[in-house]
Structure formats: structure tokens, C-alpha cells
Amino acid sequence: MEPFVRVKNVSKTIRGKQIIQAINFDLMPGQITGFIGPNGAGKTTTIRIMTGLMKPTSGEVEIGGISMQQNFSEAIRPVGVIVENPELYGYLSGYKNLLHFARMHDKVSKDELARIIEQVGLTDRIHEKVATYSLGMRQRLGLAQALLHKPKFLILDEPTNGLDPAGIRELRLLLRKLADEEHVAVLVSSHLLAEIELMCDHIIIIQRGEIIETRDIRATQQSRYRFEIASEALEILTSYNYTFKQLENFTIVDIERQHVPTLIAQLVEQGIAIYRVEPYHESLEDQFLQVTGGGMHVPTHSK
Amino acid sequence: MFQLIQNERMKLWAKKGTWVMVALLVLAIIGYGMLSNSIASDPSSWKSDEQSNIAINKEMINDEGVDAVTKKELANQIAISEYRLANNVAPLNPSSIQGHMQTAPYFMMFVLLFVVIIAGGIVSTEFTKGTIKMLLTRPVSRAKILASKLFTVIEFAVLLSIITLALNYVVAMLFFGNASGANLIIENGVISTVNIWKEIFMSFSFQFIAVLMSMIFAFMLGVVFRSSSLAIGLSIFIALLSTTITMFLVKYDFIKFIWFAVQDLEGIYHGQGILDVTLPFALTIQVIYAFIFLAIAFITFIKSDITA
Numbered sequence: 001m002e003p004f005v006r007v008k009n010v011s012k013t014i015r016g017k018q019i020i021q022a023i024n025f026d027l028m029p030g031q032i033t034g035f036i037g038p039n040g041a042g043k044t045t046t047i048r049i050m051t052g053l054m055k056p057t058s059g060e061v062e063i064g065g066i067s068m069q070q071n072f073s074e075a076i077r078p079v080g081v082i083v084e085n086p087e088l089y090g091y092l093s094g095y096k097n098l099l100h101f102a103r104m105h106d107k108v109s110k111d112e113l114a115r116i117i118e119q120v121g122l123t124d125r126i127h128e129k130v131a132t133y134s135l136g137m138r139q140r141l142g143l144a145q146a147l148l149h150k151p152k153f154l155i156l157d158e159p160t161n162g163l164d165p166a167g168i169r170e171l172r173l174l175l176r177k178l179a180d181e182e183h184v185a186v187l188v189s190s191h192l193l194a195e196i197e198l199m200c201d202h203i204i205i206i207q208r209g210e211i212i213e214t215r216d217i218r219a220t221q222q223s224r225y226r227f228e229i230a231s232e233a234l235e236i237l238t239s240y241n242y243t244f245k246q247l248e249n250f251t252i253v254d255i256e257r258q259h260v261p262t263l264i265a266q267l268v269e270q271g272i273a274i275y276r277v278e279p280y281h282e283s284l285e286d287q288f289l290q291v292t293g294g295g296m297h298v299p300t301h302s303k
Numbered sequence: 304m305f306q307l308i309q310n311e312r313m314k315l316w317a318k319k320g321t322w323v324m325v326a327l328l329v330l331a332i333i334g335y336g337m338l339s340n341s342i343a344s345d346p347s348s349w350k351s352d353e354q355s356n357i358a359i360n361k362e363m364i365n366d367e368g369v370d371a372v373t374k375k376e377l378a379n380q381i382a383i384s385e386y387r388l389a390n391n392v393a394p395l396n397p398s399s400i401q402g403h404m405q406t407a408p409y410f411m412m413f414v415l416l417f418v419v420i421i422a423g424g425i426v427s428t429e430f431t432k433g434t435i436k437m438l439l440t441r442p443v444s445r446a447k448i449l450a451s452k453l454f455t456v457i458e459f460a461v462l463l464s465i466i467t468l469a470l471n472y473v474v475a476m477l478f479f480g481n482a483s484g485a486n487l488i489i490e491n492g493v494i495s496t497v498n499i500w501k502e503i504f505m506s507f508s509f510q511f512i513a514v515l516m517s518m519i520f521a522f523m524l525g526v527v528f529r530s531s532s533l534a535i536g537l538s539i540f541i542a543l544l545s546t547t548i549t550m551f552l553v554k555y556d557f558i559k560f561i562w563f564a565v566q567d568l569e570g571i572y573h574g575q576g577i578l579d580v581t582l583p584f585a586l587t588i589q590v591i592y593a594f595i596f597l598a599i600a601f602i603t604f605i606k607s608d609i610t611a
Binding site for chain 1: 306307309310313314317318432433434436437438439440441442443444608609610
């Protein structure tokens with residue numbers, strides 16, 4: 001399959017400071033990609049370049065085969081955008097806000113508008129002023145304005161801000177549906193790793209303006225078990241040729257389920273105390289911390 | 304493009320402030336009409352007024368220390384007063400339709416204030432509210448978006464000007480009758496009657512050009528600095544203090560190439576401008592600056608990175 005979005009060698013320097021350098025990635029139709037990185041890593045800058053709000057110092061963004069730098073209006077046509085909080089006109093009603101953005105696209109019929117309002121669950125309050133909306137409702141309206149022209153590529157920057165757990169779940173299901181049924185390519189940036197893990201097929205990790213990892217998180221992981229055992233056990237594991245590593249006070253062993261009783265028997269035979277054995281699944285957070293080698297607040301480039 | 308203008312109109316008129324401006328303008332015009340009606344002077348005594356004017360002017364002309372220019376001016380006034388008495392031509396009564404309409408162009412100061420507020424804010428508030436991100440990630444070029452905003456402010460300026468002109472005329476018709484007298488002018492020793500409607504029209508046009516120039520200036524500042532308060536403040540400041548600044552810099556020749564120094568088109572038209580320039584020259588300067596300001600606004604808006 002051809003990628004729908006291609007980010008090619010994009011760099012951005014602002015006042016002599018390199019914010020992002022030579023970023024490359026592709027986004028496939030029907031896939032939800034998580035874009036994660038510590039604060040100040042260049043997520044927002046990358047997204048602003050992909051939406052035409054900023055111009056790259058070098059490199060190119062291609063959407064549906066059209067270069068954004070050469071033909072902005074055509075390239076942006078199939079894109080739905082929510083950059084950070086959806087900023088809407090508080091003094092207009094929700095409906096007029098949507099009407100306003102609908103007029104900027106080719107054709108959006110009244111029925112289509114009504115269907116989208118229904119889809120985001122704002123039908124009851126759509127004619128009230130946006131200034132009276134809660135943050136969650138604004139997020140829904142923001143989603144509606146991003147969807148009203150049936151985009152083929154959806155960029156969401158921190159879309160779960162202000163949504164309640166039910167809202168987050170709805171958003172997840174909606175994105176899944178758009179990706180599966182309408183083959184929309186979705187890019188979600190977030191710092192809520194648990195969210196990304198539930199939502200995405202792929203992740204792109206950015207740090208200090210560079211992409212340091214791209215991986216498929218749906219790929220099946222190596223089966224692992226976590227043992228809480230006395231330290232003498234390590235020699236035994238080595239002698240039986242198990243692959244393992246220490247993580248805090250636990251030992252993580254690469255082992256298939258059916259071999260676990262054998263290993264336990266072997267350990268018991270040697271008189272090793274076993275306190276706990278459980279299946280181990282590496283969360284995205286663990287992976288993220290491993291790759292970035294630190295917390296979410298890794299310092300950015302110093303000048 | 305029409306859809307974009309529709310959007311801008313919708314946003315403009317959804318704000319209460321816009322309606323308040325229109326209401327204030329309407330109230331000011333009606334209020335002034337009622338006030339001038341209540342203090343209307345009695346025009347029947349104009350003959351004795353002219354006689355005392357002649358007496359005063361004759362006394363002043365013989366004073367020592369009166370320069371030649373003033374002497375000539377006083378002589379002209381005496382000639383006009385004598386002409387009025389001889390031919391039974393009363394001065395234009397301010398409490399008449401024509402007299403009242405002569406003051407109508409002054410209401411363009413209100414229009415200037417309101418138009419500058421809208422022009423300075425129409426782009427910058429999109430930045431301060433962050434809605435610019437929503438606006439610029441659409442399949443519409445930035446140039447078209449800015450053009451639709453510019454068009455909407457011009458439309459607003461035209462609307463307020465029409466309200467000023469039309470409502471003043473209605474007020475004048477309601478409160479006053481047709482003028483019996485006339486304004487006289489002396490040129491090369493020949494006294495003639497001023498075409499009052501032409502004067503009113505010219506005065507109105509000059510005021511409208513001043514409104515447009517301040518509007519474009521505020522619009523540009525709003526785009527460049529993304530701050531409505533700076534744009535509005537600086538534009539009003541220059542509109543109010545242009546005369547003072549010009550007086551201050553009058554000895555430098557370059558000042559006549561600055562747009563606000565030659566913005567008193569009415570004064571220049573009547574040959575009473577601070578600087579000795581012709582009306583076509585002043586108009587050309589205005590047009591050149593309008594293009595420069597718009598070019599700066601458009602280039603800035605199209606080129607800049609959006610970080611709001």
C-alpha cells in the first residue's frame with residue numbers, strides 16, 4: 001500500500017535554534033499512528049509544519065502525493081486538524097462555528113452537518129454559544145470541525161485533553177471506525193502513553209527534534225514471565241540457557257507458557273525460594289522510558 | 304471568496320461591540336440634531352450683526368501690529384459684509400438643512416474611531432484567541448483570507464459613512480427648513496456664492512479618505528504585531544496628533560512625503576494646509592502609502608509562521 005502522508009527530510013530552525021532535524025516518516029491509510037515524545041521534543045512544530053501553519057527550513061511534506069510546500073490549498077484539502085486545544089469562536093453558537101468552517105470547504109450539505117453534530121453528541125446544545133460549553137464539549141465541537149469535510153488524513157494534537165473517560169473511549173472507537181471503514185490515516189500526538197497504547201497501531205517517538213524510534217505496537221511480543229526469586233537463581237537460569245534480565249527486584253525471563261512449569265521445577269529442585277511468577281507484558285510506558293532513557297521532561301537542546 | 308466574506312460578516316455582527324458602535328453613532332447624530340434645534344439662533348437680526356461685524360473689523364484693521372495677511376483677510380470680511388447688506392444676502396443659517404449638513408462631516412471622527420477599532424482587531428483577535436490555526440488549515444489561500452477581512456472592514460467603513468450622511472440628512476429635514484441665506488466667498492476681489500452642497504460633498508469625501516487611511520494603517524499594524532491594542536492605539540494616536548507632529552517637523556522638507564502630514568485634505572483644498580502642497584500631490588501620497596501598508600500586511604500574513 002502507498003503511504004498517504006510522507007514527511008521527507010523536514011528540518012526547522014527558528015532563530016538559529018534547530019527545533020527538528022531531518023525528520024522522515026510515512027503514514028498509511030487506515031492506520032492510527034501515535035506521535036509521542038517528551039515535552040519540547042518538537043511534536044508541535046512537526047504538526048504545525050504538517051498542517052501548513054509553519055514552513056519547514058528544508059524538506060517537504062506530501063499529502064496524497066501533493067507537496068504542501070508547492071500547492072498548499074490542494075495538499076490541505078483532505079486534512080482534518082485539531083492543533084492543541086480546539087480554539088473556537090466563543091461568541092458564535094456551535095452551529096455557526098461549524099457553518100463558518102464548512103464554508104471554507106467545497107461542499108458540506110446541511111444534512112452532512114447535522115449528521116456530524118449527531119455523531120459527536122452535540123445535537124442538544126449546538127445552537128448555544130460556545131463560550132458556555134465545557135472543555136469536553138469544545139473538544140467534541142473541535143472534532144466535528146475536523147471531520148466535516150470527510151478527511152482522508154486526520155491530525156490530532158492532544159485530543160483527549162478535557163475529555164472524560166467515556167468521551168475518551170468514544171473518541172477511541174470513532175478513530176478506530178474512521179481508520180477501519182474509511183481508511184483514514186490518523187496521527188495522534190499525546191503524552192498520555194496509556195491512551196496511545198489503546199488507540200494506536202504504530203508509534204513514532206521523537207526526542208530532541210529527531211525520530212529515535214518507529215515501531216508497530218500491535219506486533220506480538222516475545223512471551224515473557226516475571227519472577228520474584230532469590231538472587232542465587234540467576235546462575236541456574238544461565239546454566240539452563242534462558243534469556244533473562246533484571247528489572248528492579250524482578251527477573252524477566254523470555255519463556256513460552258508451556259515451559260514455565262519446567263523452569264519452576266528446575267528452580268525448586270535447586271532449593272531456590274520462589275515468591276511470585278506472573279506473565280509479563282511490557283507497557284508502552286516501559287518501552288518509551290527505555291527508548292528515551294528518562295522521564296517525560298527530558299531537557300531539550302541547550303543553546 | 305463570497306463565502307469567506309460571509310464568514311467575516313457573521314463574526315463581525317455576532318459581537319455586541321459592533322452593534323454598540325452603530326448605536327453610539329446613531330445616538331450622537333440624533334442627539335446633536337436635537338441639541339442644535341433647541342439652541343437655534345434667531346436669523347432675523349443678521350443685518351445688525353453684520354453692521355457690528357463691519358465696525359469691529361474696521362477698528363481692528365487700523366490697529367498697529369496687524370500684519371499684511373491679516374489686514375487683507377479683514378478687508379475681505381468687510382467687503383463680504385457690505386455686499387450682504389447691499390444685496391440683502393443673509394449668511395447661511397446653521398439651523399437650516401444646509402447649515403446642519405455642513406457639520407455632518409465632523410461625525411466622521413466617530414466613524415474613524417470605530418472603523419480603526421474593527422480594522423485593528425479583525426486579524427489580531429484571530430491570533431490572540433488561537434482561532435487562526437483553524438482558519439489557516441483549510442483549502443483556502445492566506446491571501447484570500449486576508450482579502451476577505453480587508454473587504455469586510457471597508458464594507459463596515461462604507462456602511463458607517465452612509466449612516467452618518469443619511470441620518471444627518473434625515474435629522475436636518477426633521478428639525479430644519481431650507482436655508483434662506485448663502486455662504487459667500489471672495490476670490491480676486493470678486494464675490495460669489497458658494498455651492499453649499501458641493502462643499503458638503505467634498506468635505507465628506509476628504510473625511511472618508513482619512514477614515515480609509517487610518518483603517519488601512521490599523522489593519523496593517525494588526526497583522527504585523529498581532530495585537531489589537533497596539534494597532535488601535537497607534538492609529539488613533541496618529542490620527543489625533545498628526546497636526547501637532549507636522550507642526551513640530553514643519554521645517555524639514557521630507558515631512559510632506561509622510562502620509563499623515565498631508566492628510567488634512569480639506570485644509571489643503573481650501574489652501575489653508577500646514578504644508579504648501581497641492582491637492583493632487585497629497586492624494587498621490589495617500590494612495591502610495593495605502594499600497595505600501597497593504598503590501599506589508601499581505602506579505603507578513605502570507606509569509607509568517609503561525610505560533611499562536
